[in-house]
Amino acid sequence: MLKLSCQEVQSLLDAFHDNGLDGMNSLAVQEHLDECPDCRRQWRWLCEVEASLARLYESVPSPNQDLRCRVQQPTARQPVPVLAFLRAHGQLAGVVSLALVLAVAGIILLRERTGADIMVFVRDSAKMSQDAASLDLRTSDTQQAEQWLKQRIGFATAVRSPSGFKLVGARSCRINDESVGLLLFERDGQRLAWYVSRSPLTALRGFDDTTAGGIKLGTCEGRQVAAWDAGDVSCLLVTDLTKDALLALANEVAHSASQSLKE
């Protein structure tokens, strides 16, 4: 049997009280206490103090009634399941967020590239009609205008003045991030804007009719618009003439251009 000194027992009394001793030590302390009045007195006093410590818990005044509610409030506002899932799966949330951002950016880009409509050209032509001074080249010579366009935008269609119209000048610009050439014609105070581009202008939104010859027709802000593709170049006319008059002009221009290509 393990025999302990008074000093050893007194150093173990706290652990003995807290049931923190192994079986052998616990038995040795108990036997020593049975035999030793000094240590027994220490033990009794220890129990007295421990009892007082235990009463520390009970003698605390109750908290205000609403404290329990205040600490519970956040649980009543639990995040919605999706947010809770994303919080719990941080990495996945990152991937999902990135995918969403890319998707939104893609949609925006796609809309910008394909979502343009004839209104952009109608408004540009209206501006040019009101202020011909903003033309880059002022000339009535169609060949000069053709050469100028080739130099400025890298390509040109065969330029022929439609019936009765006279060339006023030319301009190069970027519309929908594409290089576009403009030829401005005039007849009795009426203006005709002729746009040429590498991108298919017939793909624009806003056309409501297509002729058998592949000419697309549309109306926007009181102006008539016609567009057709000619090889690797696309043409678009804007004017305030009637729809039939514009169609006649479009057929004439398209025909003369195709004749030029054959020549």
Place this chain on the structure above:
Amino acid sequence: MPGKENDALTEGILACFEALYRTAFRLTGNKAHAEDLVQETYLRAWRSGAQLHGPLDVRPWMFRILRTVFIDQLRKESSRPELVTDIENLLAASEEPSPPEVSDVKARRNLDEVFDQEIVTAITELPDAERLALLFQAVGGLSYREISEVLECPIGTVMSRLHRAKRWLRHRLANYAKHCGIICTTSLQEERKDAEA
């Protein structure tokens, strides 16, 4: 975190309320401060609940937050004088007194009342490390292992802190009880005689 596990954690966190509040009250000695301490503890707990790995960790985790909030508040109260009690020196300076014999208590009820008041005062005189360990055990009901997790120290350190704190309390309360005449001291020699007889 799966729903059921999440519910168990929420339940575990809320189940700590009584122990946290009572410990906070004994730490601050003031009901309003204790309520602030507990509210801030829960606020931080809900914010960082995802750090928990399982329901078993809840109690020490909550008490660790309580301890952090308490220490933060102490630091804010920079004007508060730091009370330092050198337990070892106090115990070494005076010879270990013979503890009173409890059977000699004149009035049990009187002893309990006086003791309960005096022990609260005595605990406030303990250094923070010993005081926290003692209150986490006596009021919070934490085990040695849980206290070691809360205080981030080995179990052996917890045991020695508790031993020092309680030994000092016994010493101080024995002197107080004798001084107040609550206990009539019986000499050990007389007791030994009685035991031999």
